[in-house]
Amino acid sequence: MNTAIIGLGNIGSRLAKNLVTGGETIIVAAKTPDEAEETARDLGSRAEAMTVEDAIAKADVIILAIYFDAIKQFLVAHREALAGKIIVDPSNPIAPDGKGGFRKIIPDDQSSGVLISQLLPHRARLVKAFGTLGAESLGAAANRSPQRAVLFYAADDTQAGEVVARLIDASGFSPVRVGGIDQSIRIEVGGDLHEYGKLGKLVSAEEAASLV
Numbered sequence: 001m002n003t004a005i006i007g008l009g010n011i012g013s014r015l016a017k018n019l020v021t022g023g024e025t026i027i028v029a030a031k032t033p034d035e036a037e038e039t040a041r042d043l044g045s046r047a048e049a050m051t052v053e054d055a056i057a058k059a060d061v062i063i064l065a066i067y068f069d070a071i072k073q074f075l076v077a078h079r080e081a082l083a084g085k086i087i088v089d090p091s092n093p094i095a096p097d098g099k100g101g102f103r104k105i106i107p108d109d110q111s112s113g114v115l116i117s118q119l120l121p122h123r124a125r126l127v128k129a130f131g132t133l134g135a136e137s138l139g140a141a142a143n144r145s146p147q148r149a150v151l152f153y154a155a156d157d158t159q160a161g162e163v164v165a166r167l168i169d170a171s172g173f174s175p176v177r178v179g180g181i182d183q184s185i186r187i188e189v190g191g192d193l194h195e196y197g198k199l200g201k202l203v204s205a206e207e208a209a210s211l212v
């Protein structure tokens, strides 16, 4: 399975580092080839820079480390090329509120996971993952000891979920499935299992067992 990370900002760059540290070989892609090449150089021989188009063509698992609105546009723009792929969505449907905070940009009872699942290309499978912690924690808490921190994920397709659970493990966290994509709201900002939601902290797999 080839894994590509598209978008190399706060989340994409940290996730790329965590995966490479865990021994994964990855493809990285950004808006410009220069940005992807610079990131790949910093990551070393386990990372290869590609254009977005080549990354989609080569990868089986495509992690869209970009904002919710950009993901929606991306799924439309690359619809045919994304057919049959495992698409990973870390998004939180929020935007700056102009007062130094953030506001949810979709109705309170909706999740970006479900909305994105309605836009999936033919035979593509969606896994909601890598968005349950803030970027700082995603970087700092990888391979935490003595007990690893959990990254929750949601997936309707068991096999796609297992593929991403293995990546979560390789990236230095414990994977815990919350259920299908309809449970995404629980692991997005404001949800009961999000660092910036009712949970408000990192938890171990043991602690997560009673929460899920």
Ligand SMILES: NC(=O)c1ccc[n+]([C@@H]2O[C@H](COP(=O)([O-])OP(=O)(O)OC[C@H]3O[C@@H](n4cnc5c(N)ncnc54)[C@H](OP(=O)(O)O)[C@@H]3O)[C@@H](O)[C@H]2O)c1
Pocket: 006, 007, 008, 009, 010, 011, 012, 029, 030, 031, 052, 064, 065, 066, 067, 068, 070, 074, 090, 091, 092, 093, 094, 130, 131, 132, 133, 134, 135, 136
């Ligand atoms: N930051 C967090 O703490 C956090 C925590 C959990 C989940 N998330 C989620 O993770 C996702 C990424 O957030 P982030 O904070 O990493 O955002 P970010 O720092 O803005 O990084 C996103 C990067 O992707 C680039 N990009 C946008 N559209 C692209 C495209 N079509 N192809 C290639 N690259 C593209 C952006 O370029 P431009 O800047 O030029 O547009 C930017 O460099 C979001 O969905 C967010 O909700 C973030």
